[in-house]
Amino acid sequence: MSSTPFLSVRDLHVHFSTEDGTVRAVDGLSFDVERGRTLGIVGESGSGKSVTNLAVLGLHHPEHTEISGEILLDGRDLLTVGERELEQLRGNKMSMIFQDALASLSPYHTIGRQIGETFRKHTGASRKEARERAVEMLTKVGIPQPDLRVDDYPHQFSGGMRQRAMIAMALVCDPELLIADEPTTALDVTVQAQIMDLLKDLQQETGTSIIFITHDLGVIADIADDVLVMYGGRCMERGTKKEVLSDPRHPYTLGLLGSMPTLDGPVDVPLSPIPGTPPSLLHPPGGCRFHPRCSFTEEVGGGRCATEQPVLELVDGRGSACHLSTEQRARCFADFAGIRPN
Numbered sequence: 001m002s003s004t005p006f007l008s009v010r011d012l013h014v015h016f017s018t019e020d021g022t023v024r025a026v027d028g029l030s031f032d033v034e035r036g037r038t039l040g041i042v043g044e045s046g047s048g049k050s051v052t053n054l055a056v057l058g059l060h061h062p063e064h065t066e067i068s069g070e071i072l073l074d075g076r077d078l079l080t081v082g083e084r085e086l087e088q089l090r091g092n093k094m095s096m097i098f099q100d101a102l103a104s105l106s107p108y109h110t111i112g113r114q115i116g117e118t119f120r121k122h123t124g125a126s127r128k129e130a131r132e133r134a135v136e137m138l139t140k141v142g143i144p145q146p147d148l149r150v151d152d153y154p155h156q157f158s159g160g161m162r163q164r165a166m167i168a169m170a171l172v173c174d175p176e177l178l179i180a181d182e183p184t185t186a187l188d189v190t191v192q193a194q195i196m197d198l199l200k201d202l203q204q205e206t207g208t209s210i211i212f213i214t215h216d217l218g219v220i221a222d223i224a225d226d227v228l229v230m231y232g233g234r235c236m237e238r239g240t241k242k243e244v245l246s247d248p249r250h251p252y253t254l255g256l257l258g259s260m261p262t263l264d265g266p267v268d269v270p271l272s273p274i275p276g277t278p279p280s281l282l283h284p285p286g287g288c289r290f291h292p293r294c295s296f297t298e299e300v301g302g303g304r305c306a307t308e309q310p311v312l313e314l315v316d317g318r319g320s321a322c323h324l325s326t327e328q329r330a331r332c333f334a335d336f337a338g339i340r341p342n
């Protein structure tokens, strides 16, 4: 791994003020994204994945949001730059693909205009150049007859094609960081696989760093190099894809893996969903945020899980936030056979 990550997030806190109190959506999160690698951020809804990435892009409403920590993009702290510079960086250095392409594209403008305008805004290109660039990008993302389809409106594209157009728009200014927020969730599995292959190919070609947000460990197994497991606004586990998927160290990761069907596992073993629901971030549980749902609190003993927040200890980017000792974990996780990531 490179010693200077392209994106380095340090002790990030994102809190929202609401009428009912403060929502601690992200609480002390740190992670790195290396150049040319894909970090998969996985967790259930409400774990803080999307909030984290909107903070990286500077898209939270400043009036109701309190953000602290550091977000270093290529050495520059994004939390200290002005809105104008941030706007330049969004598009030029970093961009985002959202889950719902139909909601993210304007129904009133052609696909080509929308891709071209992003290009024009950041490069000052002429309309003609912008249109040529839009055709070039549609070609790159595999839209057939791009010189004709460039004049189509979003409703004339299929769901998969709209997502490809979104990718074209996100990549039109050659960003060095691409944030993809559940970009394939609304698509059927075949199109999902095509979109992920496309992202992998584009990354190979351009060396873009990618943050891929998902609730689906199967998607992580396909696309990620490194993995961050989030729960209740905190990091539970970090490591390479192989480390996290084949040798999990946190009960929450184990729970996610246990609730995921595999093709090469025994067919008679039922899936075991994690009991309970994610915590309220308005009144998060004390100690380990996962403790109300964890099956191993007795193993730790002394009520420690409910009162003492476990520290995330990392060695070479690998570690988990859990009070279980290595021996206790080996006992508790003994039945886990591991899954083989791609």
Ligand code: SF4
Pocket (backbone or CB within 6 Å): 250, 251, 252, 288, 289, 290, 291, 292, 294, 295, 296, 297, 300, 305, 310, 321, 322, 323, 324
């Ligand atoms: Fe479970 Fe305790 Fe580890 Fe939290 S610290 S994951 S509650 S064993």
